[in-house]
Amino acid sequence: MIEKTELSRGWTLSCNVTGGRELPAEIPAQVPGCVHLDLLANSLIPDPYLDVNEITNDWIGKEDWTYRCSFDASPEAGKVQELVFEGLDTVATIVLNGEELSRTFNMHRTYRFDVSARLKQGPNELVVTFRSPYAYGAEIEAHYGYRPNNYPGPGNLMRKMACNFGWDWGPTLVTSGIWKPVRLESWERARFAETRVSAKLAGADGLVTVRARIERHSGTDAKIVASIAGISHVAKIAEGADEVEFRLRVPAPQIWWPHHLGAQPLYPLQIELRDNVSGDLLDNYTRQIGFRSVRLDTAPDEHGSAFTFIINDVPLFLCGANWIPDDCFPPRVTGERYVSRIEEAKAANINLLRVWGGGIFERDEFYETCDRQGMLVWQDFLFACASYPEEEPLRSEVEAEVRDNVVRLMPHPSLIVWNGNNENIWGFDEWGWRPIIKEGVSWGLGYYLDVLPKLCAELDPDRPYYPGSPYSGTMEIEPNADGHGCKHIWDVWNDVGYEIYRNYIPRFCSEFGWQAPPNWATIEETVHDTPLTPVSNGVFHHQKATQGNDKLLRGLVGHLPVPRTMDDWHFATQLNQARAIRFAIEHMRSHRDICKGAVVWQFNDCWPVTSWAALDSAGRRKPLWYAMQQAFDPRLLTIQPRNGGLTAVAVNERTLFWRAKISGKRLRLDGTVLAEFEFWRLLCDRFEAKEFPLPADIATPDSANDEVIVVQMLDRRAFHYFIEDIHLKLPAPRALIELSATTDGYVVKVTAETLLKDLCLMADRLDPAAVVDSMLVTLLPGETHVFALRTAKALSVGDISIGTVLRSANDLFAQN
Known part of the structure; x- marks a missing residue:
């Protein structure tokens, strides 16, 4: 059996x-780790996450x-001993006992020597020296020539986490280090060199295919x-051969489902390499396997061409977020x-995480957690927002990296698609790259249309x-077309208001978003400006988007008033982010027959x-989290414009039909009922969006600035205002507040004395560790909502102050 000795102790850095700085000759180092963390642990640099310290760490x-x-x-004679580096960031020279062992050039590969x-x-002395990524980048750019890149730095010329060099949400913190475990392995006779495992449904049975190569x-x-x-198979490896392929058929296994549709049964798979004569165990491979089917339907249809993921023969609308x-x-x-973050995603009714291509292939724990939690994974290959050389030495590095990670990740049932790149085909087509990239110069297309699909088909x-994302399915159609493939919507936010989301009905929207600051406690923990303002040094430095604050x-x-205070700026921008994304998601889900995903x-x-x-970054839920939880609810009720009028749309992603009375009212903001209707039974089948046109007396206002429509179906409720808040006669907020202790915090009972629109309890303003169960709640006069607040801090009713802790859209106007 292989002996493994982790080399995690006794490292120095x-x-x-250069540049006149002084450091100790050596400092203790952590492995796995990186240079920044070691310098920080030894108090040699300021925390780069605080204030403007990022700059001082350049x-x-x-x-x-x-x-x-x-x-x-x-x-020992007869034993093979190998050094295994699971991850080296990035350009490294490895020296063992004074003799150079190898040079490496890829953060995303495992190396074995x-x-x-x-x-x-x-x-034995082991020395790993990392070349400056900037110095190597300059050297390699001289080799390849310039390639367009949306962000500074040579991230597109080397196989390193691209967002290290800065992004419109991330700092420039260019790391080096042994970022994954390193160990010494000793073995004799034979070991697994590569083990590829795939599992799928074959009719009612589960089929596991094993392709193993030994050394x-x-x-x-x-x-x-x-x-x-309980099913076993023995495969003899023929003399002179080093590869074998076989299958195990599992009769009628329990099926693995995304979390909103069913359970996630996982079966332990054990693969052992044994000496055929003595029976000795030489090596083993274990994984937890789930059985499910997946395919991506891109067939032409009356709207263009589909982009629909079909899991276990069920066409799904995917409620996703980018990771x-x-x-x-x-x-x-x-x-x-990982567990905490994925549980938070699941609690927000997200069923797909897209691992974005400017980062990393995540560690095994991420995918294992997704398997257990029923969280689907879309995995980008690591190409993002740039053009990439296809010549050597990069080409071979890409091929090796892809082989490493496809083989490592392919057993996971949560993983449902490999995606070639993020925005690179779109960039070439529409971002002005064409004039820069001369004819015959590579920019990455050969990876996306040739190298990657061939490797995926093989492995x-x-x-x-x-x-790619976005991509229309062919180079003959613009890559970000509405009617084909997956789409990114970025004119909304960058150029126009969020109402423009309704101009698009994509087949699948794999990116759309709106900005807002982090939670108040997170700002206070990391920025120490006096006073805090949107443009004070620290706050402004933690805004990386071009003209982001503008x-x-x-x-x-057109939606909310210009904030006069930092408190109002913070709440208004967080509220606007939540509303923008809720608006977009509800629109896309209401067109479920055409659109099959919002990420x-x-x-x-x-x-x-x-x-x-x-x-x-502190793991605190912004109001957007609650908006996504509501808009991604498997049973959604929304009011949408249709055919010159208004329509209530029930959307059902559950496995059971949704049948209930639907009723509605048009009211003045003071609660006076102006018109109402009731329809005894609306039937929305599973995986369906069902429309119910609202009667004219409901859909037509008398005084648009003082009215609201409320439609209800069981416990789901939808609101519609005829005009935006800035023109509404929103009353100054008044409410009765009651506080009751519970075993893990408090119940905060709020009874509205006026209409309260998008009521939020800002838990972190009470206690940085507090969490509240709900937000963005609209109450008609006389209605009550109960917030469940988890906190260990002692509180009183007086702490729940309206306008600071208890916020609503109303108080943005009351103070103006």
């Missing part, structure tokens, strides 16, 4: 710093860094013994943090591959920043 990415450790070894003949009895140290006669769900690296320093992301043929204010125009940009943040995220 050193640097011959020098780190411009230096070479050396990691060093000593480890004991015992070379036979050191059997290089180890010494007793202490032999001697002429060992070997066999593979595999078992799952970026959860920290600028990925070694800091623990398995527990993982049972899972869909799609060339766009935040422009986005309020919000973005779910999470990598540092404290004004961004498109629903969950800020």
Whole structure:
């Protein structure tokens, strides 16, 4: 059996710093880790997440860094000993006992080196020196020539996490380091060199396909013994051969479903490599397997061509969000943090996370958690917002990286699609790259249309591959077309108001978003400006989007008043973000017959920043999180414009039909009923959007600035206002507040004395650790809502102040 010795102790870090800085000759280092974290742990740099400290850390990415450790070894005849580096960031020279072992150039690969003949009895010295990414980038650009890139830095010329070099939501913190585990492995006779496992449904049965390749140290006669769900198979490896393929058929397994449709049964798969003569265990491979089918329907239809994911023969509308690296320093992301974040996504009724192409292939724990939680995964290959050379040495690095990660991730039932790139085909077509990229110069298309699909077809043929996001399915149609493929909507936010979302009915929207600052407690923890303002140094520095603050204010125009205070700016922009995305999602879901997915940009943040995220970097829920929870509810009731009138649309993503009375009223804002209707039974079948045109006396106002429509179907309720808030006669907010202690916090009971629109309890203004169960609640006069507040802090009713802790759209006007 393989012996594995983790080399995680005794590391030091050193640097011959240029530019007059002084550092200790060596400092303790953590492995896995990175240079920034070691410098921070040794109090040699200020925290780059605080204030404007990012700038003072620019020098780190411009230096070479050396990691060093000593480890004991015992070379043995007949044994192979290998150094395994799961992740090196990025351009590294590895020296063992004074002799260069190899040079590496890819953050996203695993490296394995036979050191059997290089180890010494007793202490061995291992040194890993990382070249400055900037210095290497300049060198490699001279080799390739310039390629357009939407962001500064050479991220498109090397295989490194692109957003290290800065993004419109991320800082420029250019890392180096041994970012994943490193170990010494010792084995004899034979080991698995590559194990590819795929699982699917074959009729009512589950079918596991195993393709294994072994490496032999001697002429060992070997066999593979595999078992799952009580089914076993023995595969003899023929003499002289090193590969074998076989299948295990599992009769009538329980089916793996996305979390909103069913359970996630997982079956342990055990694959053992054994000596065929002695029966000794030489190596083993274990995974948790789920059985489900997946295909991507892109067939032509009356609207253009479909983009529909079909899971277990069910065409789904996917309620998704984009996932970026959860920290600028990925070694800091623990398995527990993955679990917490994915549980938050699930609680927000998200059923798909798209792992975006400017980051990383996440660690195994991410996908394992998605498997257990029923969270579908869309995985980009790592190409984003740039053109990429297709020549050597990059081409071989790409191929090796793809092989590594496809083989590693393909057993996961949560993973439903490989995507070639993020916005690169769109960029070439519409961002002015064509005049810069001369004819015959590569820019990445060969990866997306040739290299990647061929590798996926070879390695993982049972899972869909799609060339890009956005992409129309052919180079003959513009890549961001409404009627074909997947679409990104970015004129909304960048150029126009969120009402323009209704101009689009995409087949599948894989990116759309709206910005807002992080939660108040997160700002206070990371920015120490006095006073805090939207343009004070620290707050403004934590806004990375071009003209981002201007766009935040422009986005309020026609909807909400210009804020006069920092408190109002913070709440108004967070509220506007939540409303914009709720507006977009409800529109897309109401057109479920055409559109089959809405994937919000973005779910999470990598540092404290004004961004498109629903969950800020501290894991605090922004109002957007609650808007997504409501708009992604498997049973949604919404009011939409149709055919010159208004229509209530019931959308049902449950497995059971939704049949109930539907009723509605047109009211003055003071609660006076002006018109009402009741329809005894509306039937919305499973996976359907059912329209109910509202009667004319409901849909037609007497005084548009003082009226609202409320439609109800069981416990789902939808509101419609005839004009925007800025023109409404919203009353000054008045409410009765009651507070009752519970085992984990308080119940906050709010009874409205006036209409309260989009009522929010800003829990972190009471306690940075507090969490509230609901937000964005609209109450008619006399109605009550109960907030469940989790907190360990002692509170009184007086703490629930209207206009600071208890906020609504009303108080933005009451103070103006």
